[in-house]
Amino acid sequence: MTAGPGATDEVLTALADPTRRLILDRLAALGDATATRVAEELPVSRQAVVKHLGVLDRAGLVEGHRDGRERRYQVRPDRLVDTARWMNQVADQWTRRLDLIKRIAES
Template identity: 40%
Template sequence: MMEIEERVFTALADTTRRQLISTLAQSSPKTATQLAREFPISRQGILKHLDLLAQAGLVRVQTSGREKRFILDPTSLQAASTWIETIGKQWDERLQRLKTLLEDENI
């Protein structure tokens, strides 16, 4: 099973899915039909993208009768952001150690 970060990064690798996330962040919930009006792809195409986003935990589905509304769920984005921040801190620490080493050798 993929880690949450891997699912999120895989889902966000596609431009259309990133645009769907942005659209839902600005205005949600929305149905697939409403979203299809805003994108140059079919409703079925939108549903495939939304399914992948839901598998990554980026979108939740509210069902009311036969209608499904999609809502942004930022929880997985926060987990991916935390992972990026951790890697960034590790890199900063490595750079600081390198800087210290270089400064010590110039004394």
Template identity: 40%
Template structure:
């Protein structure tokens, strides 16, 4: 399995990180503060999770004044979709 797949699976394996990513997919761009209010973890923890998501290419950040806005990058899921499609033949 390519390293890209491993990174995406590892990144999305964490339930808090996955919930943050899902929220961005469903609700669109949000600030760290808005994500923290719904995450049930501290702001530093949310920021750390967002950093991991960004490193994996799953989110993008945009700075506006003192706030950072994050949005999901759905195209980053393409390798997982391809892998799932390939593996579906064995199920």
């Protein structure tokens, strides 16, 4: 599944915040965890973690599911893969443009 421009924008916006990147890293390390567990080793409150998880969820980077009275979250890597693919395409385009400029300048 390839993400459209809006999805890529959501991912980049979500990842622009360093706290959300920490939460994503922590959740990736834990595999599957509650907001309380994620918040244990972070310098933010559980309530802040819940808000950040909401942003990450809307961007498609995490997924939450009910487990009894708790909500457990896990990382969804497909949006990261799609965004990385888009970034590589942009980098390749710039490399080709710069190579052309170099060839023109050297001739």
